[in-house]
Amino acid sequence: MLDPLPFASPGAFDPGLEAFLQEAAHHLCRWLGTAADRPPLPGLSLLPEVEPQLLGVSGERLLADLQLLMEGSYNPGHPGALAHLDPPPLTSSLVADLVCAGLNNNLLAEELSPTLSRLERSLCGWLARRVGLGDGASGVPASGGSLSNLMALVTARHSRGLQTCGEAVVIGSADLHVSIDKALVVMGLAPEALRRLPVDAAGRLDPGQLERELIELERRGRPVIAVVASAGTTVRGAVDPLTAIAAVCRRHGVWLHVDGAIGGVLALSERHRERVEGIGLADSITLNPQKLLGITKTSSLLLLADPGLLPATFATGLPYMEPSWGPCHGGESGLQGSRSAEILKLWLGLRQLGLEGIDRLIEAAIGRRRRLRSALETALPQGALSLLSGPLHLLAFRPAGLDASASASWSAQCRADLMAEQLMLSRPLYHGHHHLKAVLGNPHTGEAELEMLVAVVKRSLPTIAAPNAAPNAGIGAASLGAVGNDNGARVSHG
Numbered sequence: 001m002l003d004p005l006p007f008a009s010p011g012a013f014d015p016g017l018e019a020f021l022q023e024a025a026h027h028l029c030r031w032l033g034t035a036a037d038r039p040p041l042p043g044l045s046l047l048p049e050v051e052p053q054l055l056g057v058s059g060e061r062l063l064a065d066l067q068l069l070m071e072g073s074y075n076p077g078h079p080g081a082l083a084h085l086d087p088p089p090l091t092s093s094l095v096a097d098l099v100c101a102g103l104n105n106n107l108l109a110e111e112l113s114p115t116l117s118r119l120e121r122s123l124c125g126w127l128a129r130r131v132g133l134g135d136g137a138s139g140v141p142a143s144g145g146s147l148s149n150l151m152a153l154v155t156a157r158h159s160r161g162l163q164t165c166g167e168a169v170v171i172g173s174a175d176l177h178v179s180i181d182k183a184l185v186v187m188g189l190a191p192e193a194l195r196r197l198p199v200d201a202a203g204r205l206d207p208g209q210l211e212r213e214l215i216e217l218e219r220r221g222r223p224v225i226a227v228v229a230s231a232g233t234t235v236r237g238a239v240d241p242l243t244a245i246a247a248v249c250r251r252h253g254v255w256l257h258v259d260g261a262i263g264g265v266l267a268l269s270e271r272h273r274e275r276v277e278g279i280g281l282a283d284s285i286t287l288n289p290q291k292l293l294g295i296t297k298t299s300s301l302l303l304l305a306d307p308g309l310l311p312a313t314f315a316t317g318l319p320y321m322e323p324s325w326g327p328c329h330g331g332e333s334g335l336q337g338s339r340s341a342e343i344l345k346l347w348l349g350l351r352q353l354g355l356e357g358i359d360r361l362i363e364a365a366i367g368r369r370r371r372l373r374s375a376l377e378t379a380l381p382q383g384a385l386s387l388l389s390g391p392l393h394l395l396a397f398r399p400a401g402l403d404a405s406a407s408a409s410w411s412a413q414c415r416a417d418l419m420a421e422q423l424m425l426s427r428p429l430y431h432g433h434h435h436l437k438a439v440l441g442n443p444h445t446g447e448a449e450l451e452m453l454v455a456v457v458k459r460s461l462p463t464i465a466a467p468n469a470a471p472n473a474g475i476g477a478a479s480l481g482a483v484g485n486d487n488g489a490r491v492s493h494g
Contacts, residue, residue, distance in 0.1 A: 024063060027070065028070075080445070082425055086291075087294050090349045107339040120140075127301060128304070131280055131285060133303055137303060141299070141300065141346075142301065146182060149179045155313045170195065171228070205229060214248065214252045227254055228258075229242055236389055236395075255283045258279050261291060264288070268358055283306070287303060311327070314333065361443065369392070398434065425438050436457075
């Protein structure tokens with residue numbers, strides 16, 4: 001029997017809690033510090049007891065069970081973890097998550113989070129201004145980019161007075177993230193309400209084709225909720241021509257939302273902002289610092305040029321709360337009511353990095369992608385691989401000339417061979433063919449991992465490997481020609 005119940009003492013320093021936290025921190029630090037000794041994906045996943053017993057268990061037992069879960073967890077800190085947009089966490093973000101849990105404030109209303117509500121409004125305002133939305137811009141955090149995208153489309157529909165219009169549509173490219181499909185389901189719209197337009201050779205939405213679509217919809221009397229542009233598509237990291245798309249949207253009076261979950265954070269960097277040029281011309285932007293900057297999950301924001309549209313869309317009144325001390329309660333600025341203070345880890349993380357650190361993170365990630373691409377092109381005959389990338393840190397590839405079935409077989413076998421070398425890439429199905437995709441945002445990934453990746457891919461293509469390539473040609477030499485600005489996608493088509 002637990003006596004007293006396991007809550008921190010409100011009247012005295014609690015040495016038992018301190019010891020419990022220190023032991024948990026030791027377990028976590030040991031797990032983080034041995035990441036390179038374990039593969040990215042564990043070979044075994046075991047669960048301790050799930051159901052609570054009649055009597056509560058000790059802290060020692062809880063930590064032992066926790067260790068078992070940790071050993072079966074995905075390992076983003078391994079240098080070969082290159083599959084997804086899930087980098088290892090910043091140290092300050094870890095601390096902030098712990099403090100956030102201890103404070104247990106609720107961003108629903110100011111009286112439940114007086115200082116953190118002010119911090120959230122201030123940081124959202126700074127982020128919105130930094131990405132170029134204007135002096136009065138701000139936004140609201142959300143538990144993931146899917147929710148940020150949904151709130152953007154609901155806000156756009158409300159601002160256009162289209163809440164009850166079943167004929168309204170959303171327009172974007174064929175490479176839009178699937179969260180947009182989910183948003184339309186939640187909004188009660190038919191699947192055909194999402195008008196996906198073909199992408200160009202670089203994986204981008206064509207502004208000319210967009211304008212022709214808008215003209216045709218106007219002719220047919222179909223209202224448009226929003227155009228959704230991408231600042232970083234999921235497979236190849238393509239960035240739509242945002243400036244030109246914004247001009248088209250302005251001419252037709254259409255809301256522009258930019259899904260910048262992958263690449264939007266580049267707008268925080270003066271050095272790399274040109275890679276998402278025009279993002280600040282949008283009406284709303286989804287931003288996910290968790291995908292590149294090492295902020296622990298979840299960290300997503302919806303930023304708006306006119307943040308007053310959020311309470312105009314979502315405010316219902318909170319009669320069980322005192323009036324807001326600011327523009328509105330946090331729970332009336334979006335779909336979520338109760339929210340943890342996730343802004344805390346973003347605030348600490350950004351301050352720990354500084355603007356120079358943000359630049360370095362982005363520069364290093366893009367540099368790894370450039371070096372990997374150049375090394376693959378050097379190690380194999382010209383045209384042997386279809387290489388898909390954009391101006392960000394993603395690179396997808398497959399052997400040129402293979403049909404869909406052969407691409408599926410090759411990608412499955414090559415991925416298994418890479419996993420045997422503790423290199424984890426993802427295997428997306430893109431435009432009918434399976435590819436391998438490397439996400440180069442892991443700051444621990446070094447030249448050894450990139451060299452091994454190239455060697456494994458080269459071995460997977462024995463019939464077309466370059467016959468005169470040096471057997472141990474390193475990636476460093478291959479990277480020398482890949483340091484220029486590549487703000488557009490450079491694509492080799494198979």
